[in-house]
């Protein structure tokens with residue numbers, strides 16, 4: 092009964108929405124007729140897109156350095172946008188402008204001190220602001236979707252990294268599994284990246300093959316992050332996830348803990364994660380387990396004090412738990428190696444990596460499931476694999492046999508803060524679904 096009531100309400104809402112949409116179209120149309128479109132000749136659309144703002148209306152702004160898009164106050168100021176092409180260097184890009192060699196290298200050196208220009212990627216955007224004397228007064232490099240690097244060339248070269256203002260939007264969805272959590276998620280337009288996070292989140296408590304049956308219902312809220320003046324967006328965290336299986340409802344809420352970790356808790360304030368992952372890698376098979384074995388390189392019988400996971404080079408390796416990077420670097424036979432300290436008792440180590448994720452260095456905080464490096468075959472290794480160790484009270488233990496302590500349980504003020512938080516997340520989620 093309630094279903095048909097909902098259905099009717101839904102149909103009615105859709106109808107109202109459509110009506111509203113029609114009215115808006117009419118209004119927009121009549122508005123458009125009042126706007127005169129200036130005949131701006133299309134600039135050459137190669138890699139160079141030049142916009143001349145001199146004949147555009149003045150937009151009020153008191154700081155022209157604040158935002159390149161607002162930089163329309165000065166007469167004859169121009170903006171040239173360069174989209175980096177394959178094999179194009181920053182130096183060759185600068186050759187499009189009237190810099191002498193000395194200035195050119197000064198700019199390159201100054202930027203390199205903050206950002207390695209060899210990391211420029213194809214399709215990365217670089218904006219040159221040019222003054223009325225045809226001198227470049229500012230170079231803006233878009234580092235990622237919400238960070239710009241600005242080189243102010245007006246007197247001395249000044250380089251700053253600017254975080255752009257972002258705003259986020261919560262998307263909520265509900266779907267029924269007829270095939271799989273992932274496939275049906277994709278069919279419901281949930282981004283791949285979010286579904287992977289969702290699977291990781293559920294994997295602590297769910298055995299996907301056994302537990303998920305036809306008509307299992309999934310509910311999810313996740314964050315989309317936007318930057319002003321840009322149409323692309325980044326995906327943030329899952330805010331809320333719920334799955335109803337046979338006799339059990341799993342419900343997770345995102346929460347920023349007092350010690351600064353983003354984590355997920357149920358309504359009782361119990362962390363849904365196990366403290367340390369037994370398998371910090373996706374889709375790999377165990378190629379050598381913990382215990383006595385003949386060492387493949389030395390030939391001696393030796394205790395193998397970790398678990399090996401065979402996986403192709405470049406496969407992402409996840410942090411086994413929340414913690415702080417204690418060591419990162421080449422470590423003898425381990426090759427490229429990372430060790431994370433989780434608490435006073437537990438550490439995990441990752442060996443034979445091909446590379447580390449950018450930003451992973453000693454003292455950096457990592458969250459469970461976050462990529463820290465990539466599978467390789469460095470050090471004493473016969474082929475691409477991850478050698479994974481769990482270290483308990485400074486002794487290497489068998490990850491697969493370890494009885495892991497369960498995650499954190501919130502108490503006191505932190506629990507009170509969580510409860511306030513989760514009620515808001517839930518209200519938002521329901522509001523998004525049924526508004």
Ligand SMILES: [Zn+2]
Nearest residue numbers: 397398399478
């Ligand atoms: Zn090993």
